[in-house]
Amino acid sequence: MASIKRMKGIAVSRPIVYGNSATPLQAKKVGDSDHTHRWTISVRGINNEDISYFVRKVAFKLHDTYENPNRVIEKPPFEVSETGWGEFDIIIKIHFNPISGEKPLTLYHHLRLHPYEEDTLANPWPKQKPVTSYSYDEIVFNEPI
Numbered sequence: 047m048a049s050i051k052r053m054k055g056i057a058v059s060r061p062i063v064y065g066n067s068a069t070p071l072q073a074k075k076v077g078d079s080d081h082t083h084r085w086t087i088s089v090r091g092i093n094n095e096d097i098s099y100f101v102r103k104v105a106f107k108l109h110d111t112y113e114n115p116n117r118v119i120e121k122p123p124f125e126v127s128e129t130g131w132g133e134f135d136i137i138i139k140i141h142f143n144p145i146s147g148e149k150p151l152t153l154y155h156h157l158r159l160h161p162y163e164e165d166t167l168a169n170p171w172p173k174q175k176p177v178t179s180y181s182y183d184e185i186v187f188n189e190p191i
C-alpha cells in the first residue's frame with residue numbers, strides 16, 4: 047500500500063485576504079425597498095493570485111433573513127454579492143483541496159456598509175465611493191505533501 051510521504055518539519059504559508067466592499071444603492075431595490083447598499087463578501091489571494099490550487103470551496107453563512115443563507119462557492123471568484131440595509135457577522139468556512147489534508151478554516155467578518163465616523167467628520171464620504179473592510183491572514187500548511 048503506497049503511503050503518502052509528508053515533508054517532515056516543513057511548513058508552507060499562503061496569504062489570503064477576506065472581507066467586503068459596499069456601495070449605496072442608487073435606486074430603491076424593487077421588492078426590498080428598505081435595502082440601502084449592495085455589498086460583496088470575498089476570499090482572495092494577494093494581488094488576486096489564484097488560490098483555487100489549494101482552496102476547494104468557500105462557504106459564506108449570511109444572516110438567516112437572507113434566502114439560502116448558506117452560500118457555497120465552488121470555484122473562483124470566491125465571493126457573494128447581495129443587497130441589504132445593515133451590518134452583521136458573516137461566517138466564512140474555507141475548504142481546502144483534499145491533497146493538503148488540512149481541515150476547513152472558519153473565519154468571521156463583520157460586514158461594513160458605512161465609513162468610520164472619523165472619516166466623515168473631516169470630509170464627507172463621496173456618495174459612490176465604495177466602503178471596504180478587509181483582513182489579511184496566512185494559512186499555514188504543516189508538513190505539506
Ligand SMILES: O=C(Nc1ccc(C(=O)N2CC(c3nccs3)C2)s1)[C@@H]1CCCN1
Pocket residue numbers: 078081109111112113129130131132133134
Ligand atoms: O443590521 C443588522 N442585521 C441585519 C440582518 C440582515 C440585514 C439585511 O440587510 N437584510 C436582511 C436581508 C433581506 N431582507 C429581506 C429579504 S433579504 C437584507 S441587516 C444588525 C441589527 C443592528 C445592527 N446590525
